Amino acid sequence: MANVLVWVEHDGSAVKDATLAAVTAAAKLGDVTALVAGSGVDGVAAAAAQIEGVSKVLKADDASLANGLAENVAPLIASVMAGYDAFVAAATTTAKNVAPRVAALLDVAQVSEILSVEGPKTFTRPIYAGNAIATVESSDAKLVVTVRGTAFAKANATGGSAAVEAVSGAAESGLSSFVGSEIAKSERPELTSAKIIVSGGRALKDAATFEATITPLADKLGAAIGASRAAVDAGFVPNDYQVGQTGKIVAPEVYLAVGISGAIQHLAGMKDSKTIIAINKDEDAPIFQVADIGLVGDLFTLVPELTGKL
Amino acid sequence: MKALVTVKRVIDYNVKPRVKADGTGVDLANVKMSMNPFDEIAVEEAIRLKEKGVVTEIVAVSVGPAKAQETLRTALAMGADRAILVQTDDEVEPLAVAKIVKGVADEEQPGLIITGKQAIDDDSNQVGQMVAALLGRPQGTFANEITVEGDSVVVKREIDGGLETVKLALPAVVTTDLRLNEPRYASLPNIMKAKSKPLATKAPADYGVDTAPRLKTLKVSEPPVRSAGIKVADVDALVAKLKELGVA
Ligand SMILES: Cc1cc2nc3c(=O)[nH]c(=O)nc-3n(C[C@H](O)[C@H](O)[C@H](O)COP(=O)(O)OP(=O)(O)OC[C@H]3O[C@@H](n4cnc5c(N)ncnc54)[C@H](O)[C@@H]3O)c2cc1C
Numbered sequence: 001m002a003n004v005l006v007w008v009e010h011d012g013s014a015v016k017d018a019t020l021a022a023v024t025a026a027a028k029l030g031d032v033t034a035l036v037a038g039s040g041v042d043g044v045a046a047a048a049a050q051i052e053g054v055s056k057v058l059k060a061d062d063a064s065l066a067n068g069l070a071e072n073v074a075p076l077i078a079s080v081m082a083g084y085d086a087f088v089a090a091a092t093t094t095a096k097n098v099a100p101r102v103a104a105l106l107d108v109a110q111v112s113e114i115l116s117v118e119g120p121k122t123f124t125r126p127i128y129a130g131n132a133i134a135t136v137e138s139s140d141a142k143l144v145v146t147v148r149g150t151a152f153a154k155a156n157a158t159g160g161s162a163a164v165e166a167v168s169g170a171a172e173s174g175l176s177s178f179v180g181s182e183i184a185k186s187e188r189p190e191l192t193s194a195k196i197i198v199s200g201g202r203a204l205k206d207a208a209t210f211e212a213t214i215t216p217l218a219d220k221l222g223a224a225i226g227a228s229r230a231a232v233d234a235g236f237v238p239n240d241y242q243v244g245q246t247g248k249i250v251a252p253e254v255y256l257a258v259g260i261s262g263a264i265q266h267l268a269g270m271k272d273s274k275t276i277i278a279i280n281k282d283e284d285a286p287i288f289q290v291a292d293i294g295l296v297g298d299l300f301t302l303v304p305e306l307t308g309k310l
Numbered sequence: 311m312k313a314l315v316t317v318k319r320v321i322d323y324n325v326k327p328r329v330k331a332d333g334t335g336v337d338l339a340n341v342k343m344s345m346n347p348f349d350e351i352a353v354e355e356a357i358r359l360k361e362k363g364v365v366t367e368i369v370a371v372s373v374g375p376a377k378a379q380e381t382l383r384t385a386l387a388m389g390a391d392r393a394i395l396v397q398t399d400d401e402v403e404p405l406a407v408a409k410i411v412k413g414v415a416d417e418e419q420p421g422l423i424i425t426g427k428q429a430i431d432d433d434s435n436q437v438g439q440m441v442a443a444l445l446g447r448p449q450g451t452f453a454n455e456i457t458v459e460g461d462s463v464v465v466k467r468e469i470d471g472g473l474e475t476v477k478l479a480l481p482a483v484v485t486t487d488l489r490l491n492e493p494r495y496a497s498l499p500n501i502m503k504a505k506s507k508p509l510a511t512k513a514p515a516d517y518g519v520d521t522a523p524r525l526k527t528l529k530v531s532e533p534p535v536r537s538a539g540i541k542v543a544d545v546d547a548l549v550a551k552l553k554e555l556g557v558a
């Protein structure tokens with residue numbers, strides 16, 4: 001049985017949901033060890049030890065790992081990988097930054113954003129904005145794989161009781177340093193784990209109109225808020241709201257697209273939603289080709305009316 | 311400081327890709343091809359750094375078939391100074407592309423390497439990070455803003471929760487995200503001028519790189535299609551549907 005190392009993504013205290021999907025994918029490959037890297041991560045390691053399906057936790061606790069800098073993290077993972085056959089991580093921006101660096105250090109190809117595990121070294125993954133699904137088989141001695149979170153069930157966060165072992169070897173590369181971050185705190189559900197998402201597009205005109213139109217509806221539905229690239233580029237909402245091929249991949253129970261045309265790059269990020277609802281004044285908008293329920297008309301009358309009637 | 315930018319020839323982003331009936335790949339015959347959009351942003355950023363006097367020369371590199379010359383000419387028309395085509399008809403995976411780019415960087419010694427964050431055909435999002443690893447240099451991925459300050463570069467990065475800023479020692483690798491800039495169109499005179507800019511042709515073997523794939527594509531298939539839905543007449547009907555779905 002293969003030994004699989006799973007990267008645990010965390011915020012310093014809690015394990016991110018995305019990791020739970022990576023654990024499910026990893027368990028299909030072999031015996032799962034979770035790697036918690038950071039500074040002051042006893043709590044995270046204890047939480048990781050409880051994830052169902054994790055048989056061991058490796059804890060790398062070092063100041064150089066505090067901000068997840070790829071230059072410090074990747075060599076550590078590459079050295080730990082001496083004892084493992086596969087490295088698996090959720091396809092978040094954190095892992096997208098680190099995993100290819102690990103793969104190159106190990107001289108192996110990375111398999112990005114897998115949708116399924118078909119065999120010990122065989123996976124499916126989307127290409128061309130999800131307009132095609134490739135089945136690929138690795139010929140490398142070790143695997144480096146990132147996992148599309150929406151394609152795998154989340155492992156139970158509790159129920160396991162793995163032992164925690166410390167690993168050393170972390171070092172400051174001297175190549176990079178962390179300057180700061182702008183992370184918006186929100187009471188809303190996170191986009192990638194929300195049950196309902198209301199997304200707005202270019203039609204929302206400006207930041208104030210977006211806020212005045214989309215937010216009350218999202219509040220009524222207890223929904224997360226997403227956006228098209230056009231809405232982000234125009235500054236209606238922050239960049240991390242972008243849903244799509246090159247933004248976030250979501251698959252909620254209900255995705256409500258408001259004033260979004262449905263470009264292939266947008267569809268790539270939401271077409272696996274269970275129910276898609278679209279509000280658009282153009283009855284020929286491509287979004288209606290994927291929508292389960294469509295409402296044609298002016299969003300500036302329809303959305304306030306909808307919000308009022310909920 | 312010299313800047314190296316990587317540009318890939320890919321299916322135009324406006325074209326809807328079609329899977330070949332025999333399941334071997336995506337049909338690219340007679341399909342419009344263009345520069346990968348993230349690479350346009352990379353070229354544009356290098357030009358802006360040159361306009362600011364930070365960058366002195368821009369070298370554009372592409373790995374691909376003879377036709378990738380067109381992509382390099384576009385980069386030259388935008389404002390790159392020189393181009394290198396590492397010519398091969400094989401499909402080259404990100405790791406091998408990264409090894410070739412490392413080979414070029416070893417010769418050219420750029421202070422900054424700018425790649426796109428993702429090629430819109432393979433959607434790998436790997437090459438920049440791999441180049442940085444192979445060179446043992448720092449990486450600023452998914453860049454939203456780049457500022458060169460002396461012997462380092464400050465990169466504001468687009469991450470899942472918002473933005474993050476890192477400071478990297480030069481030479482460094484940066485990968486572009488959508489908000490970094492808006493690429494310019496090449497003007498007609500510049501397109502003409504680009505025809506006489508130097509374009510060298512090399513082979514992967516010149517850099518000692520074996521491009522044999524590590525991943526075997528067993529098949530390429532259509533994604534599941536969503537069945538056509540219904541249109542509702544008014545908001546009341548939509549509210550009723552939302553109630554059926556249990557969300558209202
Ligand atoms: C490299 C690359 C990557 C990309 N990545 C992404 C990505 O990840 N995510 C993404 O979303 N896009 C992405 N795009 C952009 C994508 O191609 C489209 O440009 C974008 O999705 C369009 O956004 P939109 O639907 O909001 O705007 P538009 O296409 O302009 O659509 C606006 C819609 O609003 C409707 N409308 C206007 N007024 C009203 C009204 N009053 N009431 C009701 N409806 C109205 C119109 O009928 C129209 O359908 C990418 C593009 C490139 C090149």
Ligand SMILES: Nc1ncnc2c1ncn2[C@@H]1O[C@H](COP(=O)(O)O)[C@@H](O)[C@H]1O
Pocket residue numbers: 316317318319346348349352371372373374402404407424425426427428429430432433434435436437438
């Ligand atoms: N064949 C290629 N030639 C030149 N640059 C490439 C090539 N493949 C990838 N790149 C660069 O690497 C970036 C990321 O590509 P990828 O890792 O394949 O998603 C692209 O935006 C390009 O800048």
